[in-house]
Amino acid sequence: MDRIFSGIQPSGEIHIGNYVGAIRNWAQLVNRYDCVYCVVDYHAITIEYEVALMQQRILETATVLVACGLTPDRCKLFVQSHVPEHTELTWIFNCVTPVGELERMTQFKEKGKQHRHNVNVGLLDYPVLQAADILIYKAGYVPVGEDQIQHVEFSREIARKFNARFGDTFPEPQVLLSDAPRILGTDGGSKMSKSLNNAIGLLDPPEVIQEKLRTAVTDANRQRRSDPGNPDRCNIFTMHQAFSRPDQIAFIDHHCRTAGIGCIECKEILFKNMMEEIGPIQGRVREMNQNPQYMVDVLKSGAARCKAIAKEVMDEVRSKIGVKAGWMGK
Numbered sequence: 001m002d003r004i005f006s007g008i009q010p011s012g013e014i015h016i017g018n019y020v021g022a023i024r025n026w027a028q029l030v031n032r033y034d035c036v037y038c039v040v041d042y043h044a045i046t047i048e049y050e051v052a053l054m055q056q057r058i059l060e061t062a063t064v065l066v067a068c069g070l071t072p073d074r075c076k077l078f079v080q081s082h083v084p085e086h087t088e089l090t091w092i093f094n095c096v097t098p099v100g101e102l103e104r105m106t107q108f109k110e111k112g113k114q115h116r117h118n119v120n121v122g123l124l125d126y127p128v129l130q131a132a133d134i135l136i137y138k139a140g141y142v143p144v145g146e147d148q149i150q151h152v153e154f155s156r157e158i159a160r161k162f163n164a165r166f167g168d169t170f171p172e173p174q175v176l177l178s179d180a181p182r183i184l185g186t187d188g189g190s191k192m193s194k195s196l197n198n199a200i201g202l203l204d205p206p207e208v209i210q211e212k213l214r215t216a217v218t219d220a221n222r223q224r225r226s227d228p229g230n231p232d233r234c235n236i237f238t239m240h241q242a243f244s245r246p247d248q249i250a251f252i253d254h255h256c257r258t259a260g261i262g263c264i265e266c267k268e269i270l271f272k273n274m275m276e277e278i279g280p281i282q283g284r285v286r287e288m289n290q291n292p293q294y295m296v297d298v299l300k301s302g303a304a305r306c307k308a309i310a311k312e313v314m315d316e317v318r319s320k321i322g323v324k325a326g327w328m329g330k
């Protein structure tokens, strides 16, 4: 069975973009692949963060993933820092990575601007750690949203560079996109993101979600109820495509273009469909929060299973780069 790897940062609340862009797809892939999913805490420390909140955020993130169907019988779920081989492989990959390539990465340039006072080496090296995450499991496929494509392509390049220098070791992983790879925020202009204050949280109470949708930007050219709209320019329609039934999507497409329905009605249908899907997830999170030990056990056993794979690959890597001799044994 081919292996899949993907990760999510524990940097605050999981939002609808994470869910339809990645997590829902992760849950659908578990039957066809050997799936490894990770809460990437070492990535989250590349920007300023609240130390006292980190543990809680790691646990919350992992709990949501399980509530979305990523149970330990279906996949391996763990926390990145629990398997230190990720960072060990990062160091080795650092030594085949030209600095110039890292400086050209889109996310580094964006984050560098956002965090001008804290452009640390970790921020620059972020894609190398991500490549190590994927390649330490020799994963062939990486399900992510559109914003991560460049990072996955970079990991292919690292694999190529390592293989060329030290002999064939790593596969070149491929991106798997979901059918909603880019969800915009409630501002209708930029990607939905924890840091941009434009996100609908997966765990937001229904009345908060309803209010966020009510005030969310739609097609800017549709000023009045009687103006025909253009669903192709409307983020609410993109969300309908992620949450509504095909007949509802066709209905909205037609009646938006002909001003048959207004944005208020369109958003109400979306709200109802969204809650039908995420309401049960919220319920499972509440249930799991009653028994915190369950998540601790899930993450401990996930880390043990992943460590067994990572250790073996690191052994192979150490031999290939010449730092481990036969006399050292296992």
Ligand code: TYM
Pocket (backbone or CB within 6 Å): 005, 006, 007, 008, 009, 010, 017, 018, 019, 020, 021, 022, 023, 040, 043, 129, 130, 131, 133, 134, 142, 143, 144, 145, 146, 147, 148, 151, 180, 181, 182, 183, 184, 191, 192, 193
């Ligand atoms: P992160 O934590 O920002 O996001 C987790 C996943 O959610 C997707 N996503 C979106 N999809 C659609 N629309 C959006 N508005 C949206 N916002 C986020 C992301 O594409 C991602 O798939 N660097 C990664 C974490 C990572 C990783 C890895 C991923 C670390 N190592 C190895 C894959 C493989 C990140 O920051 O994702």
